[in-house]
Amino acid sequence: MDFDYSPKTKALQARVLQFMDEHIYPAEAEYARELAAHTAAGRRWTPLPVIERLKQQAREAGLWNLFLPQDTAEIAGYQGAGLTNQEYAPLSEIMGRVPWASEVFNCSAPDTGNMETIARYGSEELKARWLKPLLEGEIRSAFAMTEPEVASSDATNICTRITRDGDDYVINGHKWWISGAADPRCKVFIVMGKTDPEAPRHSQQSMIVVPADTPGIRIVRPLTVFGYDDAPHGHVEMFFENVRVPASNILLGEGRGFEIAQGRLGPGRIHHCMRTIGLAERALELMCKRTSERVAFGKPIAAQTVTQERIAEARCKIDMARLLTLKAAWLMDTAGNKVARTEIAMIKVVAPKMACEVIDWAIQAHGGGGMSDDFPLAYAYTLVRTLRFADGPDEVHRNAIAKWELGKHGSYGRHAETPVTRGS
Structure with missing residues (x-):
């Protein structure tokens, strides 16, 4: 390695x-x-x-x-x-x-x-219509999965219905925490919902492409995150009410939603975790600069033992999270997402938790200014705290990691599934 x-x-x-x-x-x-x-x-x-x-x-x-x-x-x-x-x-x-x-x-x-x-x-038609403008940066998109009525940490709970009606599918559902949906550049959604509630548990869900200007899409409100609305990106609560799209907009086929999610979430979690490590790294730099410049009780704050302990711990934690994330990326490249599933789940737990702690220490080191918008720390904290839910809450990933670990020593957990949860 x-x-x-x-x-x-x-x-x-x-x-x-x-x-x-x-x-x-x-x-x-x-x-x-x-x-x-x-x-x-x-x-x-x-x-x-x-x-x-x-x-x-x-x-x-x-x-x-x-x-x-x-x-x-x-x-x-x-x-x-x-x-x-x-x-x-x-x-x-x-x-x-x-x-x-x-x-x-x-x-x-x-x-x-x-x-x-x-x-x-x-399909080739969908790629021609949506992929090229996305790659060119001409439009933006959203992923509609999470729902307020159910615990979306268990993706089998998703209850939005995608019902076949002749040559169309009709979508009805209530979603929230849909990132980027209020952006006027958002021109297309990928929506997850149930096409067959009677099918086996992991064959009920499908994903479908929905143009943002389709009648029946209704945005209710932007959602705040610790007081921030995150505009111009942000998250919204929204409804799909008798939204009708061509049957050809279904991705891969009915009942393939979980299969698609597995392919989608692995690289996404690597990206999220590395961006989070970047935020933590910058927070540590700001903490070092601030504590070196400010004097309290007759000496620089950087000379205080508690400050030095936190700086040292931050350095250790950031590097450990980075190495674990790189290991997960390496395994995905060399052995595939399925083999790397434990490492992918581990980094999703480790990186946001680490960044929350490091950014919190940096806020403390900045005093009252750390809580204001004069520094990027308060907003950074809201972002990484949110990531402890995005792509699955810590608890879901910890349960999966524990079951896979127990599976090495007996039958329990040997066939535990990979978490498929909210994607952003």
């Missing part, structure tokens, strides 16, 4: 780092100003000009769709970066240092997962 980055990855790392230094970090203040202005004008869901400008610059720099695996790129008929999960992971970490930066490179959720899903499981 060799975790040295490939020459190709090292070269891309240098280019992405340079782009972050020259364009992303200097634009953070501009992003905040534009967001405040749009909010004051009642247009907080409108795309920000700074993002659109940076996207063009990233594209011109050749830093576009870096997430796109080579096999998916070939299916899509599109030039991808040709990176493995292990090669892309450190690039995702760099982008993750600023929460909105991934979109600049067309590497943000849920579009990345949706693009791979359509490329792998969509």
Whole structure:
């Protein structure tokens, strides 16, 4: 097992780092100003000009769709970066240092997962209509799975109905925490629901592509996260009411929803975890700088033992989470997602929990300022705390890990299933 980055990855790392230094970090203040202005004008869901400008610059720099695996790129008929999960992971970490930066490179959720899903499981017609504009960054998308009436941590609970009616499917359901659905650029949904409630447990669910302008789609409200509405991306509560789409929009076929989810969630969890590690890394840097500059009780805060202990613990925890995530990526590349399922579940538990702790320490080190928007820490904390639910709550992954571990020593848990839960 060799975790040295490939020459190709090292070269891309240098280019992405340079782009972050020259364009992303200097634009953070501009992003905040534009967001405040749009909010004051009642247009907080409108795309920000700074993002659109940076996207063009990233594209011109050749830093576009870096997430796109080579096999998916070939299916899509599109030039991808040709990176493995292990090669892309450190690039995702760099982008993750600023929460909105991934979109600049067309590497943000849920579009990345949706693009791979359509490329792998969509018809040629669906790929022509939706995949190309997504790859070009002309539109955005959403993934509609989670529901308020049921515990969506168990995906077999999903009760949205997808009913065949002649040459169409009719969709009825109530969803929430649907990321990006309020963005006017969101032009297409991938919806998960039941096509056959009487089928075996894991053959009841299907996924279907739904154009966002289809009659019967109703957004109820944006949802707040610790007081933030996350505009212009954000999450919404919404209804699908007698939404009718062609039967050809079904992905892979009826009852294949869980199969699709397994292919979709593995790389997505790698991306989420590496972006989270990037946020934690930046929080540690801010903590070191802040505590070195501030004096309390006659000496720099960095000289306080409790501060040094937290800095040391943060360094250890970040590096451990990174190594575990890289191991999961390596296993996915060399042995496949099924073999790597334990590691994928482990990183989904470890990385957000680690980042919550590190960012919390950084907030403490910043004093009252850490809780304000003068620093990126408070908002970063809300993002990583949310990730302890996104793609499945910690408890579901821990249960699966424990069952697989017990399965090594007896029959119990030997056939435990891989968690399929909320994707964002």
